[in-house]
Amino acid sequence: MQSKRNYHALAWFICGLGAIYYSYEYLLRISPSVMEPALREHFHLTASTFGLLSAFYYYAYLPMQLPVGILLDRYGPHRLLTFACLLCVVGTFIFAGTTLFWVAAIGRFMVGFGSAFAFVGVLKLATIWLPEDKLAMVSGLASALGTVGAMLGDNLLGLMVIHVGWKTTVYLTAYVGIALLLLLWFGLRDRPMQNSEGGTITTFKKSMFDLTLIVGDKQIWINGLFGCLVYLPTTVFAELWGIPYLQTAHGLTQTGADFANSLLFLGFTLGAPTMGYLSDTLKRRKPPMFAGAVGALLCMSIILYYPNLNQTAINILMFILGACYSAQCIVFAVGRELSPNEAAGTAMAMTNMLVMLGAMLVQPLIGGLLDWRLASRLGKVEQLSSDTLTRFYSAGDYQFALTIIPIGILIAVILTFFLKETYAYAKD
DSSP, X not given: OHHHHHHHHHHXXXXXXXXXXHHHHHHHHHHHHHTHHHHHHHHTOOHHHHHHHHHHHHHHHTTTHHHHHHHHHHHOHHHHHHHHHHHHHHHHHHHHTOSOHHHHHHHHHHHHHHHTTHHHHHHHHHHHHSOGGGHHHHHHHHHHHHHHHHHHIIIIIHHHHHHHOHHHHHHHHHHHHHHHHHHHHHHOOSXXXXXXXXXXXXXXXXXXHHHHHHHTOXXXXXXXXHHHHHTHIIIIIIIXXXXXXXXXXXXXXXXXXXXXXXXXXXXXXXXXXXXXXXXXXXXXXXXXXXXXXXXXXXXXXXXXXXXXXXXXXXXXXXXXXHHHHGGGGHHHHHHHHTSOGGGHHHHHHXXXXXXXXXXXXXXXXXXXXXXXXXXXXXXXXXXXXHHHHHHHOOHHHHHHHHTHHHHHHHHHHHHGGGSOOOTTOOOO
16 A cells, blocks of 8 residues: 555655646746747747747747657657757757847757657656546646746746846756756656666557558647637747737736736636546536636637726636636547557657647748738838837737638637547547
């Protein structure tokens, strides 16, 4: 009995370390949103180029998802997560230490490359160390811990930027990464057996066979696209354009907008493990996914199309929005259950790649739509300073560009009718 308790404690400790890394990379991911005015002034950026700079993270993150899944299945999480954290630290130092756009873009690319291992790494650790029937709840808990990093980004980083400047703030996040790097190296283990290292797939041929099965399964694509579209309030709104929109359309202060944005992540933090637990308990995946998407659609529409709401109303709506779309965490359990047991990393990486597709494509698209709307009213955007651009984006400009989000969530609602119910079981 004592040995069993010790095993469970070790299992949760190891999965917790992986989740802390995911939380750290999430903080790095969303950090440009709280530094937007300073970064745009420093690098002389329009909305389009600011969206492009942020999207460089995803230009590495997305293409790496399938290789990451294969590597985790083949070689295990220990060495890979440690190396990934090192890349994040180096990329962060590069980003903070330059005045050149292309060098900063390389830094963001490196951070995205390292971050690609984080969430899938946590889920891979969970499939190795924790019971199979808890996967949706574990996915929710991992997602929740990731959003803790987002809340720190919105509040702590926002205050630090105000008091010590964006460069010092970014450097400090890199130093935190060095400490985490050491924790990962000495704390993670690939398998429950002592001194055992390596993955769950022993040959490259087997990896390619399982990858072919996963990529060719249309249910994997439907499930992943649902996750992508219902996650747009995070990848597009909260991570980049939400704070300036709340200030412009609803008249919130910088501090008020930061706080409201963090409440979306708080709603997700509390909602994700709850949705996962509910799904595991019911042994049903589709009902909570459908209900969450419908709730998210209603909340997002109110936030976008009812301007001049007061701080309290915005706070409540943002929290409920986060709680509703936290049903997105269930897609990782579905992806796992649609795929062979030993290829869990590949299956969840494929799912995560589809989920994050919205960030890579839609972040710069919304920036371009904002610039197009502004140019149609004020002339060529290139002739305007970044300060002028920030001041002259109207609530209508933001509503026009951000309409992509409720449209995407509506499509996600429709996709649930075409998704197979897995009843919380996995393939052999």
